[in-house]
Amino acid sequence: MKTKGKGVWGRGTKLGLPVVFLACIVFFLAGLFGSMLLSQDISGVQMRPRLLESVEEKIEYNPMPHGETGETSISSVPFQVLSWKPRALYFPKFATAEQCQSIIKMAKSNLRPSTLVLRKGETVANTKGIRTSSGTFMSASQDKTGILDIIEQKIARVTMIPKNHGEAFNILHYEIGQRYISHYDAFNPAEYGAPKSQRIASFLLYLSDVKEGGETMFPCENDFLDFNYDPEKCIGLKVKPRQGDGLLFYSLFPNGTIDPTSIHGSCPVIEGGKWVATKWIRDQEQEE
Template identity: 60%
Template structure:
């Protein structure tokens, strides 16, 4: 009788075990994605599970102006000459689309900072995109403020040193010939503030063309009579949500001659990018 009772328990336990296992499986399958579907503009900082794990194991004492948590922002160094850093998935596609819609009604033909002796007519065709300047303070949704603060974190330069976002659209065949973002006093005269770094947030992917190019990367092509209209050297293909940071000046404050860059012509599709220029002095706008 005892043997029969034991066998009876085994028979009853198998279906129960299967049901329990199935419950855990489907719970993990359907509930986990909901738990990790954060709507915080794509940040990877405070509040996310891996961030909490980092806090528990490695968080340090911080000062009054610091953060009480660690950040996990993936990056890749693309070049040391010039210093170029790539940030995959810096923000979400939804954020990118909202910034595009924000800029569309304000677009105007892009302008140039003219060197001494240059005119609008003599530089016609150098930069053929359209764009709009929008500051974070103008954006009531808080999206640009969020992006601006995240850029400050990866550059370690306060938001007060950034210019308003320049939201740019490049249509088919539109481009920006190679140039420096920093202002050489010998070409532009006395400058009140110097652009030391640039952050590009790609708001759209491009089917063909539209790469950000650095023809002098690692000192290449600097002594071959380089044609500024060519798309050669290190080229970064735009991908929606990705960020690109590069420095226009060296640590000693001199302009980095390898930071020459441009935007290759769009061959197919449309290129949208939000540019944040970062200066050595506080900006007022």
């Protein structure tokens, strides 16, 4: 017996267009509702935006047996390579704010106008304006607080050059408008004569923030072929002083010759003041 009318769903049943349309809508709404429920369930796990986070892995290292002059513990000092030409490394939070403030306090009463090592034919008069800061030299043995000794040992660790190869700290203060025009820390024998020892590297510990200006600049970074530049301009790679941060750069290539790209200077301070402790490191031991 044949069934008349629309009948029920089953084999051979013919559905009208309105019924099919209504069914599609029902399935669509059911799927949408289900997907919303699913997304709420997993939103806290899989759908959370991914963030780049710094993860400090707590890994225990077993120190190796060390020699007579070694150290008993393993240390880690964060750093960033700023440049390979010249070789320049940046050390965030190398010293604490309290250590920096203590060094400034010790140096303040002994500041004198900064001087230059004169080249052949140069005089104090014709080099006036090249270096306009004030400063003082201070060795770790003069510091009864022991802070300079701590900083000096840390510098020796990151440079792998013994601390007795370093000159006394040169504590410098730059006021508004003061600067140091581009120069080399190493001594060219053709200009200065044969030095008793050569400066290998320089470590700058910034003792204060500078609101504006005062950057350490490398005008010929990555390009030692073109030296057609104005040495008084603040150009090239510029490192902004931040209290407690350190900057290490090498004046010599590993073969002992001067790296032309290590020429550097201090941009004029525009606002605020700049305090920095400079440690020049040589290829031979230095007398106390």
